[in-house]
Amino acid sequence: MTKEFEGYISELPKGCITETDIYTDKGVLLCPKMTVMDENTLEKLSNYKGPVQVVISYTEEPVEEVIIQPDKDESIEFDNSFKEYAVETLSNLYANVDDVDTLTIGATEMGEEVYSIVKSATSLCINLEKLKVSDVYTYKHAVDVGTMAAVLAKVIGESDSFVREVTVSGLLHDIGKEKIPAEIINKPAKLTKEEFEIIKTHPIHGYKLLLGAALISEEVRQGILNHHENVDGTGYPRGLVDDRIGKMAQIISIVDVYDALVTERAYKSAMSPSQAIEIMFTMSNKFNMDYFRAFLSIINAFPNGTEVLLSTGEIAIVMRQNKSYPLRPVIKLRDSEKIINLARDTSYLSTVILRAA
Ligand SMILES: [Fe+2]
Numbered sequence: 001m002t003k004e005f006e007g008y009i010s011e012l013p014k015g016c017i018t019e020t021d022i023y024t025d026k027g028v029l030l031c032p033k034m035t036v037m038d039e040n041t042l043e044k045l046s047n048y049k050g051p052v053q054v055v056i057s058y059t060e061e062p063v064e065e066v067i068i069q070p071d072k073d074e075s076i077e078f079d080n081s082f083k084e085y086a087v088e089t090l091s092n093l094y095a096n097v098d099d100v101d102t103l104t105i106g107a108t109e110m111g112e113e114v115y116s117i118v119k120s121a122t123s124l125c126i127n128l129e130k131l132k133v134s135d136v137y138t139y140k141h142a143v144d145v146g147t148m149a150a151v152l153a154k155v156i157g158e159s160d161s162f163v164r165e166v167t168v169s170g171l172l173h174d175i176g177k178e179k180i181p182a183e184i185i186n187k188p189a190k191l192t193k194e195e196f197e198i199i200k201t202h203p204i205h206g207y208k209l210l211l212g213a214a215l216i217s218e219e220v221r222q223g224i225l226n227h228h229e230n231v232d233g234t235g236y237p238r239g240l241v242d243d244r245i246g247k248m249a250q251i252i253s254i255v256d257v258y259d260a261l262v263t264e265r266a267y268k269s270a271m272s273p274s275q276a277i278e279i280m281f282t283m284s285n286k287f288n289m290d291y292f293r294a295f296l297s298i299i300n301a302f303p304n305g306t307e308v309l310l311s312t313g314e315i316a317i318v319m320r321q322n323k324s325y326p327l328r329p330v331i332k333l334r335d336s337e338k339i340i341n342l343a344r345d346t347s348y349l350s351t352v353i354l355r356a357a
Contacts (some may be wrong), residue, residue: 002057006319006339007068009045009052012037019055024048025223051320051330053341068332068339071320073303075127076117076151078143083133086110090139097178097209104213111146111168112218118150118163125321126151127300128262128273138174141259146170148255148298149248156294158247166248168216169223173252176224187283188266200236203228223248227256230286250288255293257283272355273301274327301326307357311350315357316340327353 002019005012014037022031022045034040037056045176069197078086089106096102118124126148133143149170153163177185177275180202182194191199210216226249229235235253245253261276271279276290277299284292302308306318308331316331328342331353340348 001015002055003233004053004339005056006053007051007339009042009048011068012042012054012056013058014039014042014347015159016056016058019057022052022054024052047332053344068319070304070317070332071299073127073305074123075125075130075300075303076121076123076147077130078117078133082113082117084141085113086133087136087139090133090142093137094175094178097175100210100213103172103175104210107168107172108215111164111171114143114147114150114167115160115164118154118167118269121151124151124155124298125300126298127303128259137263137265138177140176141263142171144259145173145252145255145261148259149251151276151298152251152255152291152295155298156251156291162247165217166223166251167189169248170252170255172206172210172220173224173256174202174206175209175229176202176204179205179209186266190267200228204237219246219248222246223252225249227252231288232285234286250291254280254287254291258295258299273299274355277301277327296326297323299326302329302353302356304329308353309355309357311352311354316350316353327354 013188016037018031018033018035018037021029021033024030030052031041031045055224067068089110093106095101104266114157128144131144131147132140134140137281146167147170150163150167153166158166177199180198184191184198203225207221210221210224223246225237226240226245229238229240229249230247231245231250232255233239233241257280258276261271261279262273264270265342268355280287280292300321304317304318308318310316310331315334317334319330319332321329322343324339325343330341332339340351342351342353343350
């Protein structure tokens with residue numbers, strides 16, 4: 001009997017014969033077809049730790065059926081003590097926005113905590129469910145944006161000091177909203193033109209609140225001032241273009257938009273990560289494209305183990321991620337147990353994941 005196998009070398013049934021060549025993820029030939037996978041061969045090949053795809057045949061029924069499990073979801077996670085600390089710090093900080101020392105000491109210390117979690121993370125992947133510190137939108141949004149900004153800056157190769165600073169800038173990016181009347185900020189309906197003009201001043205308020213703060217650099221302030229600028233010049237408050245916006249604000253802008261799209265508010269429902277990414281593709285002329293591409297690689301739109309509904313109507317389980325194609329992971333069909341790599345399997349290229357099932 002013959003079957004398509006997708007998984008790790010260690011999961012190959014002993015004694016099977018390869019009907020196709022096995023390649024590494026770099027395209028290097030690992031093992032030619034018509035190899036008998038005896039104990040010695042399996043041991044030799046097990047030095048390669050990545051997943052492989054191969055058609056195998058059995059000379060006899062395998063003694064033991066191999067059950068392939070989804071890979072572990074390795075997204076960055078906050079423990080409860082950090083969540084409690086974050087909420088306490090943020091509530092103190094938001095209650096003292098006019099006290100520049102309380103504001104900046106709290107944000108800088110918390111930035112350091114987030115930075116050290118990101119620095120020691122085994123995988124730079126984001127699943128926002130695992131970052132959620134509070135149901136209070138302001139706190140959740142600040143932590144989401146600060147953390148995602150840190151991860152994105154690290155992925156694009158920025159220095160440690162830059163990652164630290166962009167974390168603080170992300171945590172404080174909307175602090176200026178504290179200077180906008182609460183009835184406008186919390187209005188559960190579409191804003192009037194006048195109200196929106198008032199909202200558009202929050203980056204300037206944020207910048208001003210942090211003027212004179214010894215712990216805050218001008219780059220951090222510029223990240224706050226420019227986080228609603230777009231590279232095509234359509235943003236606010238100044239309509240800056242391209243590099244004039246600065247790296248920090250370009251990073252914060254991407255993660256801020258994503259977080260807003262996937263979060264439920266009084267006036268709108270939450271989008272799924274995949275819907276948010278699709279919407280962001282349509283606005284991609286507003287973002288730094290290099291950063292946007294890097295951002296796609298850190299978003300865990302469908303974490304391993306998630307049940308998903310396919311456009312074919314089938315239900316599948318996400319087994320592992322394809323870094324360059326966050327919306328096209330490796331899946332296992334629930335009914336047939338067939339493993340499909342949505343990024344590589346040519347007969348499934350028109351199949352998409354509609355949503356988590
Ligand atoms: Fe904002």
